[in-house]
Amino acid sequence: MVDRKGADGVPAPPWRKTRKPVQPRRQLSQDLIVETGMRILDAEGLDALSMRRVAQELDTGPASLYAHVANKEELLELLYDRVLGEIVLPERDPGRWKEQLRAYALEAHRVLGAHGDVARAALATIPTGENSVRAGEFVYGLLVEAGMPPREAAIAIDRLSLYIVGDAYEGSLHYARMRAAGYDNREDYFNAFSDQISAYYRALPAEQFPHVTEHVDDLVDAEGEERFRYGLDLILDGIEARMPEG
Amino acid sequence: MVDRKGADGVPAPPWRKTRKPVQPRRQLSQDLIVETGMRILDAEGLDALSMRRVAQELDTGPASLYAHVANKEELLELLYDRVLGEIVLPERDPGRWKEQLRAYALEAHRVLGAHGDVARAALATIPTGENSVRAGEFVYGLLVEAGMPPREAAIAIDRLSLYIVGDAYEGSLHYARMRAAGYDNREDYFNAFSDQISAYYRALPAEQFPHVTEHVDDLVDAEGEERFRYGLDLILDGIEARMPEG
DNA sequence: TCGTAGGGACGAACGGCGTTCGTCAACGAA
């Protein structure tokens, strides 16, 4: 291999025509771009993910990305779908639909939470990726095969999905706030945050807001995971009650 | 009225000292800023709401706003709370808690939907405004007075609120998309959108996604309001089932 | 082997954004 410049940095004599620069073209590709975006997302959060930042990471200018990705929105969709790809699905067993739906919700919620604040991009995109329909087929099939009328099942699944993503979204907002405030520890942030809210509630006039001021600790107490499970069971119980013959 | 420059653009002679520009000080105030922001939000949507745009509307530069508003986030919080102020609350009657909670949810959802896409700002802010706690006291008090343990009531209310705002948020994303795509009519947009999704689902391989491809119309059919009510009743039924002795 | 068409890479720029800095004029208090 002939190089334009030796490894030690000594320039080649000018009369030696450069036949082949080692990397005549960068090997950009959509996959590489998405992967790079993913790395930034995980390491520094959604706010740090800009087209320019991705390009910089790949040692090029932002314009180069647009040959492989239509725009930032498409990049976010690709990233989101890649995350959804990490959801592992069991074999479908309609007899245990409730159990499986619950496990699915927890798994999806976990995966979304595992990637910093992707969820903030999730609600903003219309999910039409491969992994999105894969998950959709699983949960929708579960309810249909369990006997729920298809139209109703469609709505129920839609509501469940909204709940999962909505909660993850809220979580990712806190994640971003935590990052912006300089915390590197979920617990520290949570404590500081709830102290602040508590103080605010306690300062309210008790005669005007008797219940809020009386139960400040209860309002602030519950952790995210417990809250998520509570609402999840609320929804699942509601679906069960609407399931025909069972 | 003496002006620094005539209406026809002829400059005044330099030796004529300008004694009094007509409005020596603009009468900026936080209220005025929020009000202006509200007008932009309603008329042109959240994407059009920038600090510069608000300043322009007030015939000044963006720097002037920062004397009355800490930053854009604070402006959004103020706007959001102003919207929440439009929620009308009935007198609390714990005996009819479910009915009242349902009416509240529908009212809140309606108000959020009535202001273009404020909801997109809603999830992004920690609601600590006056009107936010006012609504909180109402719904929380309702459950507590109806006999639910305070800690559980706190979680239940939290979940219900997340659902309301989450759905409104999703709706406002469609609103923004509709606006960006040039539609000025919710129905036209909805039709075009569901046609697109239907086509996408129909093109999927049937052997891999049997349920999705079989029930395409059911998946796409339901309107937003019906979906919202379905999920709302899911949650309310779940809360009812957890209400002690009731 | 040559000529050429196509397309990816990319520098530069456009028009936006939120926010900060420094200046200046008006006002209230002393």
Next chain:
DNA sequence: TTCGTTGACGAACGCCGTTCGTCCCTACGA
């Protein structure tokens, strides 16, 4: 009257997403 404070504001900083036009490598047909 003087002076310190404060709001208004022009200008600028450093970002952003995206587009345009150019260059040159590559593949292909002759």
